[in-house]
Amino acid sequence: MMNTTHGAIGVAMASVTVLVAPEFAAVAAVAALLGSVFPDLDLxxxxxxxxxxxxxVGWVVALPATVWAVLAPSVESVGAAFFALGATVHAVTDxxxxxxxxRPWERTSQRAVYAHVLGRWIAPRRWIRYDGAPEDLVLMGGVTLPVLVLYDGLVRNVMLLALVISVVYTTYRKRMPDLTPDWLG
Structure with missing residues (x-):
């Protein structure tokens, strides 16, 4: 999945705070976005x-952090919960x-994401054929819709920008490997 899709999924999860605890909606969105894109720093x-x-293993942190946020809502607890949830859901959805x-459309790798507890790689399901595939863009757009409805201001503008970036990335994705230097591939 595109990193923008991961981010949109995180912010969509955080959008529940707009309805149940609007005073934490901004921190939830920012934390979820940061948590959702964080795992890809390992690139x-x-x-x-x-x-x-x-x-x-991410659930070992995300679930207690979520309980903490529900029982003792604060900027810190809500931020920690949504950061951890975003990072964990990112890893699961990979x-x-x-x-x-x-070139993931060539299907040469059976390594989607590493499961530390199991000591092995989890195989790709390929429900999203590759990052930047048309269905990835559709998913990104779909999870962005509730964010655009529930949020305004900066959060909405960031998600609109992410949607534009996703359209451009999807348009050029299959040409990108030819432009990638060998040392980066």
Whole structure:
């Protein structure tokens, strides 16, 4: 999935706060967005979808943080809960996509995301054929809709920008590997 899709999923999860605790809506959106894009920082360590992706262990942090936010709502507890939920859901949804490869439409990799507890890679499900696939863009747009309805101002504008970036990325995705330097691939 595109990083923008991960971010949109996180902010869509956070949009529940607009309805139940509007005083925490902004912090929930920001924390969810940051948590949802955070795991992909491991791209820079050469260990993408392994070092900062925790599809199983992440729940050990996310669930207690969510309970904390429900029982003692504060900027800190709500922020921690949505950051952890965003990061964990990101790792889980990576398994719904393609393998960890430069040209995922070629299906040469059986590694979607690393499960530390199991000590092995989880195989890609390919429900989203590859990051930037048309269905990825449709998913990104679909999860962005409630955000656009429930939020205004900065959150709405950031999500609109993410949608525009997603359209451009989807348009050029299959051409990108040819432009990628060998050392980055």
């Amino acid at each position: 820079f360590f050469g260990t993408h979808r392994k070092t900062l992706h925790f599809p199983i 398994a719904a996509g393609a393998g960890h490869e430069l």
